[in-house]
Amino acid sequence: MEEEFLLTQIQFQKATFAGGCFWCMVSPFDEQQGIEKIISGYTGGNEEYPSYKDVVSGKAGHREAVQILYNPDIFPYEKLLELYWQQIDPTDPEGQFSDRGAAYTTAIYYHSDEQRKLAEESKRQLEESGRFQQSIVTEILPAQPFYPAEEFHQDFYKKNNFRYELYRRGSGRQEFSKKFWPKDNSHLKETLTPIQFHVTQENGTEPPFNNEYWNNDREGIYVDIVSGEPLFTSKDQYDSGCGWPSFTKPVMSASVKERYDLSHRSTRVEVRSRDADSHLGHVFEDGPGKNGLRYCINSAALRFIPVEDLAKEGYEDFKILFPGRQETER
Structure with missing residues (x-):
């Protein structure tokens, strides 16, 4: 029926x-x-x-x-x-x-x-x-x-x-x-840096403590460097000591997809963006959040948009995540 x-x-x-x-x-x-x-x-x-x-x-x-x-x-x-x-x-x-x-x-x-x-x-x-x-x-x-x-x-x-x-x-x-049926993502080489292409399209990993956002303390959201889809927010970011940006959860559960990564001797769970299918990093079960998860993400897969630029960049709806900043801007 x-x-x-x-x-x-x-x-x-x-x-x-x-x-x-x-x-x-x-x-x-x-x-x-x-x-x-x-x-x-x-x-x-x-x-x-x-x-x-x-x-x-x-x-x-x-x-x-x-x-x-x-x-x-x-x-x-x-x-x-x-x-x-x-x-x-x-x-x-x-x-x-x-x-x-x-x-x-x-x-x-x-x-x-x-x-x-x-x-x-x-x-x-x-x-x-x-x-x-x-x-x-x-x-x-x-x-x-x-x-x-x-x-x-x-x-x-x-x-x-x-x-x-x-x-x-x-x-x-x-x-x-x-x-x-190989994917032809060669056109992305024109818009991404070599490390951004290597990470997102070739499942690469950038060096720890030598990347853009591992110690970022500004307020804002992180979007996929390829597609611009929102992925994480600074409100869920913390210093895990691993040398990469770490988050307790995605900005929305549907933002990312997870799958087992069997390419190394140890079994890990890979994190990819939902729409662009970019490789982002991995998720581990040693985080401080209520779900005990740590999303360890490559900076090269992300673009950071500070809260003051959300409206200008087309992400005004996400200002609701930063209520204190909205009052300040008024």
Whole structure:
């Protein structure tokens, strides 16, 4: 009933994609504006209400898939297709990465004739692009009954982030995506200094005690050096003794995203900006705040805007965080 209400009142539409392990097919879409809901499930087979065990064994004949409820005015189907291709190996007829078998093969299930035409055209363009030397084998099929997977599998990347990151990296999916769909951020070299580019785009780290904001004591907010999105405030900054700017929390919980960083021998939680996906630093559980967190952030990833310049810089709404300063300015 809830889904029917959304479809009727807000004109959301459905998209269904099979791309191998559905754990890895949720996060890329979940981060986009215009995506209302993503369900991991099973489709394409003959068995009603199949179990995970029956699907992966091939007994049920289903594929693992995700069904997406989206607003086409904000995130049209063409963009969904573009993002879908970037998550899979469309040349593999036997499965996806470390997951083998028919349950893990790829397919686009269309819900309308328009979706079918757009999917076929998108596939044709990908074939003609020469990005892959082998043929594109991803099928384009009419939508069939979709059965939600067990609750354990829903939003797995959120509920079991460490296990998810281990799986994604170990499966080979992550490296494949980087190889065939590399991000071109070279234009940022024109606007960022070498250290700013190294930190934000190459996951670098600047020297401690030799950076711009490690001992900053002015009032204001910190924004992403790339996009300008607000990230932290001086009200939550403190001297942790580490030599980098340290904060007890972001200015808003939605300002940053966190993921396990497995690139070093020790496991750390990386902090990235939500919109620009800039590498910012790491978060540790040894902070003084009520949540016990310490956001250790590179100065090179930040731009500081003093409270007296907030209005001029377009961040006037954040003056509410500094009530004493507002009275002084009047």
